[in-house]
Amino acid sequence: MKKDETAKVRATRETWIDAAYTLFVTDGIEAVKIMPLAKTLNLTRTGFYWHFKDLSDLHDAILDIWQNRNTGVILERCAVPADSLCAGLFNLIDCWIDQDLFDAPLDLAIRNWARNDPRLQSFVDKSDEDRLVAVKALFERFGITGDAAHYRALTVLLTQTGYYSMHVTEPRSQRAVAGCRYVEIFSGEMPTQAEKDAFLERHR
Known part of the structure; x- marks a missing residue:
């Protein structure tokens, strides 16, 4: 050859x-x-x-990227040590702003694919459940439990999904400022100025 x-x-x-x-x-x-x-x-x-070995093997490789890059990073960010609930939520919301952490176009493409593939939809459902458990555990670490933790965690995840499913585009700095307000809403408390400053500095 x-x-x-x-x-x-x-x-x-x-x-x-x-x-x-x-x-x-x-x-x-x-x-x-x-x-x-x-x-x-x-x-x-x-x-x-x-x-x-075949095309499905390549499809599985794409799924592996999604699982590691998106679900994996959410689980990791929720587990990062934090001094307060607001700080923990800022760690998670980094994913919604930093494209190197969370691949929103890939997440949307996977969900569109799953609509016509029941086996894949089951896989996506399991991944979504893992994400929900991780975010719920973040709230539980800071004393919010039961339905309050469940629905706050669900609101966090659905807010992000809504952003990319509706193709919302805005400058990174604007998304970061919005993130400060979301943390206040999700947590039910005001983040400290130091917490907000540190978050905004990460996304300049």
Whole structure:
């Protein structure tokens, strides 16, 4: 096999996944097919099967990205040590503002895909439950329990989902200022000036 042909076959697994991710977020799961990906990358169909056993294997790789990048980061941010509920909520709301922490377009694309895939919808439902449990636990750490913790946590998550499902766009600084008000609403208490200043400074 010639050198350029070898390169086409042995492009990395990540090369294929990155291209699939871009197509998926832009055009939906129907666009993620082997031949269009190979053409986009100027690679061979054989090269795809060097890294994946079939198309569903590639789909699973996209799901892994979503689970780690989105659900995983919410669980991690809720568990970050905090001196107050407001500080803990600011740690979580970082996800809604910093695109390097939480991938909103990917989350929306996954939810759109799940509408037509019952197996995937079950997976998304489980992930949403994990997110809810984590946010609820954040409230419980600071003495808010029972239905109050459940519905406050649900409000936090539905507020964020509403932002990207409605395609709300606003400058990062404006979203951060709004985050200060959301923390006050979600927690039922006023964050300190130091807490607000630290949060706003992170998102300048």
